[in-house]
Amino acid sequence: MLVTISLIAMTPQSAKADTSPSLGEPVTVTADALPTWQTDGVIWSIAMVGNTAYVGGNFDHIRPPGTQPGDPHEIPRQNLAAFNAATGEPLPWSPAAEGVPFTSTNPQKGCDNLGNNQWNCDAVRELKASPDGSKLYIGGDFTKVDGQARKRIAAFNLPDGTLNSFSHDLNNAVRGLAVSDTAVYAGGYFTAIDGAARQRLAAFDTATGALTTWAPTADRGVHAMVVSPDGSRVVLGGYFKQVNGNPPHGLGAVHTDATGTSAPWATGVDYFSETRQSHVTDLVTDDDTVYASAEGAGTFDGRLALNPDDGELRWIDNCRGATQALTLLAGVLYSGSHAHDCSTQPDGFPELTEHPAQRLLAEPTKPATETPAILHWFPNTNNGTEPDHQGPRALDNNGHYLWVGGEFTAVNSQPQQGLTRFGTMSVTTDTDKPVSLAKPTVSQPAGTTGTVKIDWTQTWDRDNKNLKYELLRGNTVTHTTEARSRFWNLQPMTYNDTGLPNGSTHTYSIRAIDPFGNTIWSPQSDPIQID
Template identity: 65%
Template sequence: MTVKLTRTVKTTRRWQRRRALLGLGVAALTIQAFTPPSTAADTKPSPGEPLTITADDLPTWQTDGVVWSITTVGDVVYVGGNFDFIRPPGTNPGDPQQLARKNLAAFNAATGEPLPWNPTVDGTPFTDPNPQNECDDLGNNQWNCDAVWEVKASPDGSRLYVGGDFSHINGQRRAKIAAFDLPSGTLNTFKREINSRVKALTVTDTTVYAGGFFTAVDGTPRQRLAAFTTSDGALAAWAPTADRGVHALITSPDHSRIVIGGNFNRINDTPPHGLGAVYADTGHSAPWETGVEYYDDVRRSWVTDLVKDGDTIYASANGEGTFDGRLALNPDDGTMRWIDNCLGATQAITLMRSLSESYCIFRSRSMPGQGLGCSSRRIEGTSNAACLQNGRDQSLPERLAPRIRRTNGIAEPTAGRHQRVLHLLRTPSGRRRNYEARRQVQYQQGALAIP
């Protein structure tokens, strides 16, 4: 089943206009009646009380570029992206206190302080007259693609796998995928030759699954999906196919399937668009019903992230004039359990106890700085999804989304049209850290921590 929301969105907007007028009247009466005391989120509620979160900024070291992926192992947070330096909170790019970190860095999860781990991740410069998205522009049609797009730990925490555009790590050949032993952080012998970007990884005790834009591994055809044994790094026989880019991978709760998200139209020549599943052992297609919208190559949605709990897969999506919210899905057959639309690019989603959070950003090309981000959440089997755009509630009404039983969200302002929250992580302390790409130097770049 492919998600179709065109009619719903039109009706929602009419409903929102009527609700906005009522909301203004209620707000005015409330202000006249009393001034509410300041409140704080109860992050350690009594038994039976719902969990809430704060939106307070925490001082956090910043990168001078983009952080694409985060994972935590014990009390260490590992980040990967496209950056050259990290610097203390509150300082400007180029500050004398900055530290060199080339596309990978590690931080203490409790304090946020950087750790000594400092591998150097490089690409191989090349010439191309066409712009290369998310690569370093060296000038004169010269480009260097060296970003780390995914960091993922093994289940036992003994290894850290990384995927991306890079060609070398610490001067050694590592084409698009590599692994480090933990806790030492030493680059190990895992080595494969992949011909294009690795954007997604998921790891089990026996297998590393990779997805991206590649079409060959060690010269062997692999259409954007491949697997490797954890014991020796050998290329596995597992070889499902995707006709376009794979952006996210996750194992099903019972580990029998690999759920796939991206911008593809078909997995193993089977629809729907943007979502699918294959068996973890054979790579054959597993039953999967729900996709995201696709009208043509201009008007389409694509899946940006996947997470899970004990019985549900959660997906976030971006889109061009189409659906760009989040879904909850049955991992056994891909049937949809609930859906909401944040009306903005949803880049990442994470889980926090019984609370799932997604983050979407509203961007205005004509009026930079007017957008607002929103956190959406699901508590105890209900979905709470509220978004603010230019001060107006953008959550879906109950009658248009029957599986969303109540709405109550948290919104915080963002500055500048080029901001995006690209990844979310719950640290061992229960704090949520989201790392932002902020490409306007007057704003704090890189990482923003929110408890």
């Protein structure tokens, strides 16, 4: 049976996971953004190999955290860079991905504007390492690497980072890569390789680098690829309506046999018209499930979990707000998006004017219900710069550090461009305080003596749902309570402080404390005199 995913309402159920979750729930990485060098452009892809984070995109320089473009410590990097995953510091690896300037009045998105209708498309759009970590493959719009012809696909030897002799001529862009022990699979917008017809899909032998006979066809762009857990299929995502002439739209699978014959696939994403459709942006897999992300135009743009053998749907998340990137870490699916309404999800948030998008999310990979809860992990970025103002564009991790790339220029409301990272509790500590508290209000209830009523509103913490609130009269704690605190549902709280002597004057403040002792104080209340 063929299924097209649309916006489906599910019954919400609760979950509480964070950096200090309830028993049996997955632990997230912290929401503390760790010090990381920045770029002056967009990061489109990240590949973690051991303790190295390789990044590709459209940028000219990298610079230290906390600095602005043009900083004296800025160093050149042309669309490729590498960093120590544990420190965020740059590594010496500095190949240059280059393009050839051309004249156009309507270039594709992401090209560099040279002025006078001159453009250069040199971005690196995808990075994938070989399973053994001995090679790094890159795809994109570039046509040269370090001055040598590498038309839209190239490879580097690891760990030394030297350019591999692997070289082919693809006549249009690469957008997706997948690598097995024996083959490199490429997808994108190309229709010929070295003069041989290949309709947006192709494979190369990892041992010889030669173009293979694997030649399935897609009628439109392929943006994402992943090899199934058993190695028998390549799962595909993108804009296409058909693969090898077969539906569904946006998702499909082909065998890893000699020619890429079609594999059964049950689930597609929405297509209503050319202006109202979804497409798949990223694919990742664990031992038994493929996860997909989507972008839609008034259509599905959340996340899916699918059986890799036949494409049957396992769960669906209907958050609204295009999803661009996915990564899996310790039973949690992390995503980069501009989610603005997750009210259909357990523990999901509604549309909020004061919090217009939550661009980083976490969900359990194996939820107990047919739709996953939104876990309490809420670091955030802004929407950033051109070309699309989408914020996060790339995610990857090495089991300890989760790296995020994109077009953002701020993380957790602090300036940070293009790159950031987060750590598991095994390599870092949770040091981020709850968000600021407003000043409490005080009053003397009518008909009472010696009593002050203190009112305040909850705050929230980016990676801990349950907070302790302490009420202080002057410097003395007079009341302690705990409460579940979420940014979209901050509740009023109140306490009556009794037994105060007539004529005395008091001020009050609130402090909110997360499970790790990180504390935020409210401003002190106005003084109140007891009548």
